[in-house]
Amino acid sequence: MSARSCLSVILAAGEGTRMKSALPKVLHPVAGLPLVCHVIDAAAAAGSGALAVVVGHGAEAVRKAVEARAPGAGVYLQSERLGTAHAVLAAREAIARGHDDVLVMFGDTPLIESQALETARARLAEGAAVAVIGFRTQNPAGYGRLIEREGALVAIREDRDCTEEERKITFCNGGLMAIAGAHALSLLDAVGNANAKGEYYLTDVVEIARERGLPVVATEAPFENVLGINNRAELAEAEAIWQTRRRRAMMLSGVTLTAPETVHFSHDTVIGPDTIVEPNVVFGPKVTVAGNARIRAFSHLEGATVGEDCEVGPFARLRPGARLAGKAKVGNFCEVKEADVQAGAKINHLTYIGDATVGAEANIGAGTITCNYNGYTKDRTEIGAGAFVGSNSSLVAPVRIGDRAYVASGSVITKDIPDDGLAFGRARQEVKPGRAPVLRALYEAEKQRRGGSKV
Ligand code: UD1
Ligand code: CA
Helix, strand or coil, X not given: CCCCCEEEEEEECCCCHHHCCCCCHHXXXXXXXXXXXXXXXXXXXXXXXXXXXXXXXXXXXXXXXXXXXXXXXXXXXXXCCCCHHHHHHCCHHHHCCCCXXXXXXXXXXXCCCHHHHHHHHHHHHCCCCXXXXXXXXXXXXXXXXXXXXXXXXXXXXXXHHCCHHHHCXXXXXXXXXXXXXXXXXXXXXXXXCCCCCCCCCHHHHHHHHHHCCCCEEEEECCHHHHCCCCCXXXXXXXXXXXXXXXXXXXXXXXXXXXXXXXXXXXXXXXXXXXXXXXXXXXXXXXXXXXXXXXXXXXXXXXXXXXXXXXXXXXXXXXXXXXXXXXXXXXXECCEEEEEEEXXXXXXXXXXXXXXXXXXXXXXXXCCCEEECECCCCECCEEECCCCXXXXXXXXXXXXXXXXXXXXXXXXXXXXXXXXXXXXXXXCCCCCCCCCHHHHHHHHHHHHHHCCCCCC
């Protein structure tokens, strides 16, 4: 990474009315992370040490999201929407601090990769005053065109300002730009608003730099890098591209995805090598899975930590605070929330474990429920190491099941069980020999009394 200092200015003042949403556009999520935060991350990955975000519509909400992701960021208000150059100048104070490179990005372009930004920065390091990030498309309508003469970029012309000839150009402005810090303010200050929209266009710095004899270059990035989100269809398109990229990165890092196109990741999902993820698994935010685990089909995980050699699912739900140590098993139709499931413990079928500790090698029978909530407060259930909880038991918290203790099936446990204790918490069974035919006769008589019908 270059030793040059870099400021990123992210424009996030857009109204985004086509989202038809109460939420500011740049706060809509891709992979669970607001659009603007994806751009912030790409800037950081490209070696940008300073950040200025220009906000307008929904300023306070956007400020909060930005500060949560990048605590050192400067947030600047563009109170009137007079164009992209005007927006960049809202961050004048940050630009005036004198960085080597200034990167201008849009907050609604979440798929920008640090590679594209690094390429543009490299051109500045080679002496360019302005490096524009362009892309090629067969459908250039609506985009600014990159006007080149003898292989050199001479201007960017907005679609509505183009001549018929210029409209045919398919090399377009992605909107993102790297400007040498030494020239940034003087170039931006020279931008006027004599164009079809009456706006101060950032793109005009290209022509202005040329007029001053400063070197200007165009770089090229894949289209998806500069895909701007304007409506929810484009949001879904960006999500799909993001997921495709992440699936591939996961597989290349050693994770097996048997049906990659059906697995959904969150922006922060971490999975170790040799873990197998079966079809139709959804990772919500804050999930870490260690290596060599198996996440079986149709499982849903969020806020969970899964240790090495664990098996989860099929059809399991791990909710926030589910922490599975190595070799633990959580099987079908089980829900685990805010619980430490220690090494080798098994929760295999139809169970709810919430606000609990399940000791190492404990076995939780089918249909076991920790009754953690009485409608007012929540309490914990402690299950000791090596304990055996028989099927269909209700463990009414707060309660402790000792190490190696044994709970008889169908028990309702309301009192602590000491280590090695055996507890029965169910009605005693009565057996009446020969009484089944008597009962049947009774029922048949009642049915006839009601006219032979079942009701
Ligand atoms: C811009 C480029 C165009 C390029 C296209 C790529 C300019 C003048 N045009 O056009 O060459 O092909 O992006 O998608 O730069 N914004 C503000 N304040 C403003 C105006 C805009 O913050 O006063 C923000 C918007 O929220 C948006 C970004 O700047 O995130 C781009 O503005 P927009 O009006 O969408 O520009 P385009 O017409 O798409
Ligand atoms: Ca746009």
